Amino acid sequence: MLFWMIVKVAFKSLMANKLRSVLAMLGIIIGVAAVIAMLAIGTGAEQQILDRISAMGTNLLIVRPAPRGTAGVISGTQLNLTDDDARAIIKKIDHIHALAPVVGRSFQIKFLNQNTNTQVLGTAPTYLPIRDFEIGTGKMFTDFDVDHWNRVAVLGPVTAANLFGFSDPVGQTIKINGINFRVTGVLKSKGDEGWYNPDDQIIVPYTVAMHVLQGVTYLREIDVQCEAGSDLDSVQSDIYAVMRQRHKTIPGMPDDVMIQNLAQYVDAFSAAAATFTVLLGTVGGISLLVGGIGIMNIMLVTVTERTREIGIRKAIGAREFDILSQFLIEAMLMSAVGGLSGMGLGIGAAWLVGRVSPFPTIVRFYSIVLALVFSAAVGIFFGFYPATRAAKLDPVEALRYE
Amino acid sequence: MIRAENLVKTYVLGGQVVHALDDVSLVINEGEMVAIRGPSGSGKTTLMHILGCLDRCDSGRYFLAGQDVSKLSKNALAEVRNRRIGFVFQNFNLLPRMSALENVELPLHYAGRHDALRAARTAMETVGLAGRSHHEPSQLSGGQRQRVAIARALVTDPAILLADEPTGALDSKTGEEILALFKSLNAQGRTILVVTHDAQVAAHCQREIYIHDGKIAVPPTGDPAVHQIGSEAELLPEAV
Numbered sequence: 001m002l003f004w005m006i007v008k009v010a011f012k013s014l015m016a017n018k019l020r021s022v023l024a025m026l027g028i029i030i031g032v033a034a035v036i037a038m039l040a041i042g043t044g045a046e047q048q049i050l051d052r053i054s055a056m057g058t059n060l061l062i063v064r065p066a067p068r069g070t071a072g073v074i075s076g077t078q079l080n081l082t083d084d085d086a087r088a089i090i091k092k093i094d095h096i097h098a099l100a101p102v103v104g105r106s107f108q109i110k111f112l113n114q115n116t117n118t119q120v121l122g123t124a125p126t127y128l129p130i131r132d133f134e135i136g137t138g139k140m141f142t143d144f145d146v147d148h149w150n151r152v153a154v155l156g157p158v159t160a161a162n163l164f165g166f167s168d169p170v171g172q173t174i175k176i177n178g179i180n181f182r183v184t185g186v187l188k189s190k191g192d193e194g195w196y197n198p199d200d201q202i203i204v205p206y207t208v209a210m211h212v213l214q215g216v217t218y219l220r221e222i223d224v225q226c227e228a229g230s231d232l233d234s235v236q237s238d239i240y241a242v243m244r245q246r247h248k249t250i251p252g253m254p255d256d257v258m259i260q261n262l263a264q265y266v267d268a269f270s271a272a273a274a275t276f277t278v279l280l281g282t283v284g285g286i287s288l289l290v291g292g293i294g295i296m297n298i299m300l301v302t303v304t305e306r307t308r309e310i311g312i313r314k315a316i317g318a319r320e321f322d323i324l325s326q327f328l329i330e331a332m333l334m335s336a337v338g339g340l341s342g343m344g345l346g347i348g349a350a351w352l353v354g355r356v357s358p359f360p361t362i363v364r365f366y367s368i369v370l371a372l373v374f375s376a377a378v379g380i381f382f383g384f385y386p387a388t389r390a391a392k393l394d395p396v397e398a399l400r401y402e
Numbered sequence: 403m404i405r406a407e408n409l410v411k412t413y414v415l416g417g418q419v420v421h422a423l424d425d426v427s428l429v430i431n432e433g434e435m436v437a438i439r440g441p442s443g444s445g446k447t448t449l450m451h452i453l454g455c456l457d458r459c460d461s462g463r464y465f466l467a468g469q470d471v472s473k474l475s476k477n478a479l480a481e482v483r484n485r486r487i488g489f490v491f492q493n494f495n496l497l498p499r500m501s502a503l504e505n506v507e508l509p510l511h512y513a514g515r516h517d518a519l520r521a522a523r524t525a526m527e528t529v530g531l532a533g534r535s536h537h538e539p540s541q542l543s544g545g546q547r548q549r550v551a552i553a554r555a556l557v558t559d560p561a562i563l564l565a566d567e568p569t570g571a572l573d574s575k576t577g578e579e580i581l582a583l584f585k586s587l588n589a590q591g592r593t594i595l596v597v598t599h600d601a602q603v604a605a606h607c608q609r610e611i612y613i614h615d616g617k618i619a620v621p622p623t624g625d626p627a628v629h630q631i632g633s634e635a636e637l638l639p640e641a642v
Contacts, residue, residue, distance in 0.1 A: 005500075009500060016499065311495075312497060315454070316484065317513065320477060321477075395457075
């Protein structure tokens with residue numbers, strides 16, 4: 001009963017000084033809006049990248065040579081992965097859906113007078129479904145091309161645009177490192193992924209990349225796609241076992257290959273994204289803090305203005321706690337109204353950013369709760385000092401105040 | 403009802419020691435209507451603050467309804483003010499932005515009583531303002547505001563009603579009405595203490611305690627204010 005009366009009076013006194021109340025709440029409004037909008041942008045970016053990673057399939061294992069070195073000091077990579085290893089894996093291990101040997105390096109690419117420098121990836125046709133690539137125009141080269149070292153290439157859309165502009169590259173001949181390759185197709189665009197651009201690369205048969213372009217006998221990695229629903233850990237340990245056997249690793253020595261799966265990538269990326277989100281949230285939180293100081297300022301003015309009222313309340317029997325809670329409730333009401341307005345503004349801003357910019361935004365429920373709880377806490381924290389001052393006023397002095 | 407023994411209160415004002423109360427003892431019995439009268443600066447306001455438990459004396463003992471309240475903590479004093487004392491002030495001291503009825507309810511809320519609304523309505527009827535319950539103080543006349551203040555003082559059924567210059571801000575006709583209300587409350591058995599500088603107001607009470615320089619004194623004879631409406635004394639502003 002008393003509580004609702006206090007809320008009512010607090011609300012009326014806020015309404016009596018509309019401009020002042022709005023200005024005091026502005027800091028909270030902007031702070032809450034900033035937290036929600038920033039977290040929405042952070043979450044949206046995180047979700048977009050996670051979606052792309054999981055589109056490639058989380059049942060992907062990547063076999064790479066293990067880094068060489070002692071006591072944690074990496075001193076190079078072993079060059080020990082061959083296409084025979086790849087064939088052995090698919091022959092000896094169950095539950096493997098597809099497999100693609102991968103080798104790659106940057107080369108100078110030429111078409112007529114156009115030239116560019118980009119990554120040339122040697123692999124098998126299975127690479128496309130494994131890594132979630134699709135052909136846009138033309139077609140992918142075949143296993144026949146791989147087996148016969150045919151000099152054929154599939155271009156990423158960015159590379160194609162760099163070399164050919166708007167004309168159709170399919171059927172044309174380009175030079176990679178001075179060697180002619182016939183273009184059989186162009187990939188569909190996947191969009192830049194930050195750490196590399198999958199649209200700016202050339203895919204050729206791995207046999208050609210190894211023996212014709214690079215002159216090497218080893219692979220960079222072997223991408224293994226397991227059957228859906230299979231046990232990744234058991235396949236992984238099977239691969240380790242086959243590799244130890246093939247590479248004649250002495251028992252007791254560490255594995256000379258390492259196997260990564262995309263689930264690990266997702267974990268690592270989530271951790272990084274969480275850090276990023278915390279950072280954004282902190283920036284918003286600081287502006288909330290500044291907003292809290294604005295509320296404290298106004299509450300101190302209010303307490304001084306209403307000294308006489310405090311005297312009257314004390315005269316008719318208000319205890320210190322009653323006065324304290326009254327002014328705390330007023331400060332909290334102010335920060336709550338500010339927080340709710342800020343929530344509306346933040347959600348609106350996030351929606352607008354999602355509409356007009358290329359960044360997707362996702363407003364998560366937790367970010368709203370976080371912002372509101374934080375703003376209420378700011379109200380309590382910064383309302384406490386003015387409320388204590390009000391509660392400690394001497395009734396005689398307060399009644400005498402004009 | 404009230405027994406005060408050897409009350410002393412001193413202030414230090416600008417390096418000078420002021421004896422606001424100097425060994426004041428008094429007794430007020432249940433059902434009495436007593437005036438505390440004195441000129442400005444006599445210490446009567448200080449006395450009212452101490453009797454009203456708003457302030458504590460430096461030394462001496464003060465019994466209110468049999469309880470020694472001179473050594474209570476601040477919060478305990480707040481409770482005594484809430485339950486045993488009803489204040490009526492010169493300038494009404496109603497809270498703005500709250501209706502008359504809510505003003506009257508307020509002490510009951512601080513007391514944690516659940517029948518606040520009913521008790522407040524009864525008190526508003528007692529002062530004859532039941533029809534104005536939902537007006538805010540700014541919509542009421544001075545006399546009506548003072549009636550609301552009296553209702554607020556009465557609502558907790560206190561042991562004593564303390565009125566500090568209750569007619570000071572009212573014209574003489576309204577002042578008479580308020581004093582008549584006090585008298586009728588007193589006739590119903592209410593103990594009332596009126597603090598005033600005005601001998602004419604004091605004349606409405608059954609007896610008067612005259613304060614001068616912080617001591618109880620004999621009132622000067624031939625006081626021009628007695629029984630003289632619109633006197634010089636009434637026009638003198640009360641220095642705070």
